[in-house]
Amino acid sequence: THPNSNVRDLFERFVPEEKRIQRLGELFDPHSVLAMAGDPEQGRQLFFGSASQCRNCHRVKQEGGIVGPELTEIGRKYKPEELLEAVAEPSRRIDPKYIAYSLQTTDGKVYSGILAEKSESQVVLNVLQGNETKQVRVPISEVEELVPQAKSIMPDQMMRDLTTQQAADLIAYLVSLK
16 A cells, blocks of 8 residues: 555565455556546545656646646546546657657766757756756757657556556546646
8 A cells, every 4th residue: 555656566466466456557448447437636636646746747727847738727628538548658649849859968968858948059958857847958059969759758657556446536637627
């Protein structure tokens, strides 16, 4: 029951199979999540809670990070099945504003983030460092390489450790954001 998945996973193998919490895992049936009634308040707690990393990158009503899309009205834009797909498979469709870039400086430093600004004088990336969003500003003269990435900056398998109910709650919360 530990909220840290690393600690939980370390000890979960010692719990008898029939007593383990049934998590979605890497491959799951999206229909099972969509068929379940989700609780938006539980989903909100999951979104902003320490067990989830959603709030590190995504902002809702001025709370959260700025690396990923702002979600305050995401429920108006997408249907539940589209939201589930976006969370489960973040690289399938990437909004051009949120294409990840890899930036290498002339002194060998490498940053990965969302392009916030590119001008004649500098490149600014929104990057996640630890649990905080930071802006990295690099003078254009120090940029060795700036390359768009094919994969989303949002990691795959973010839902792997959720139960079906938690996934349904998270989607219900996102749908409620109107």
